[in-house]
Amino acid sequence: MNVATGVAFAVAAAVGAPARYLLDGLVQDATGGEFPWGTCVINVSGSFLLGILGGLALYHGFPDDAKVVLGTGFCGAYTTFSTFTYETIRLVGGGDGRAAIRNMVVNTGGGLLAAAAGLALTAL
Secondary structure, X not given: OOHHHHHXXXXXXXXXXXXXXXXXXXXXXXXXXXXXXXHHHHHHHXXXXXXXXXXXXXXXXXXXXXXXXXXXXXXXXXXXXXXXXXXXXXXXXXXXXXXXXXHHHHHHHHHHHHHHHHHHHHHO
């Protein structure tokens, strides 16, 4: 990785993490309750964006440096597997197994479907 790509990567990550924090807060404030809808929205939307980036790389010659900056830098900082895992364990520990299962399905299934949709969109 060259210096310019490294700097762009750091900037993208520095944008992705606060974007996650802000969006999570907005969604949680709007939905209320104990269920972590903010993290679900973040992970599904990040998966959609990563599907688009993957499709651009596969079908349209998207540059490798841009893929690293946006895919790994921004999306890596924006999405959050660790928070998803923590929230699932928190739901189980709080006695809400159904919500924990719903959280797993929405994050994992929704993320996979969103990535596939992003990939399919770029294949057109």
